[in-house]
Amino acid sequence: MGNYGGLISLVLMFVLFYFLLIRPQQKRQRQVQTMQGGLKKGDKIVTIGGLHGIIDSIDDNKVVIRAGDGSRLTYDRAAVREVTESAPE
Template sequence: MEGNLLGTLGPLILMFVLFYFLLIRPQQKRQKAVQQMQSDLKKGDRVVTIGGLHGFVDSLDEDKVVIRCGDGSRLTYDRAAIRDVVSTDSASS
């Protein structure tokens, strides 16, 4: 009876383990990396928002970021709206 129970639950447990390592764990790592990037923002960083706005960090608050755009306007965003910090080497175009 124990062998039959293991034969029934074995594939289910294997599927859960694969699901964890292929989907859940990588998503947690990406989320942690994004949170780290957002907390490491500093004035002068070139950033891209989740809406696609490109600009430079003009000032920082606890949960807000003021972004200076190409025309000199300043827009306020939540820190969570910052998708990526763009390297200044690739920005020289």
């Protein structure tokens, strides 16, 4: 039984590590990919740099954001952190 004790504790540590660190990170990554895939013109967003704006146009990899003073800035689609308000359908 002494030989199996070390093996059991190693497996238990791996399972604990998976459920506390790996699985939540994968879930968050799927949510971000879904959010970035569903972006559309008119959505109010926040970028990873903290810029608040409205999506003016969008293509496969880039998003043009209209900032507060009317300026238009181009960002990668992956730079969008969250959608604060979705555009009306």
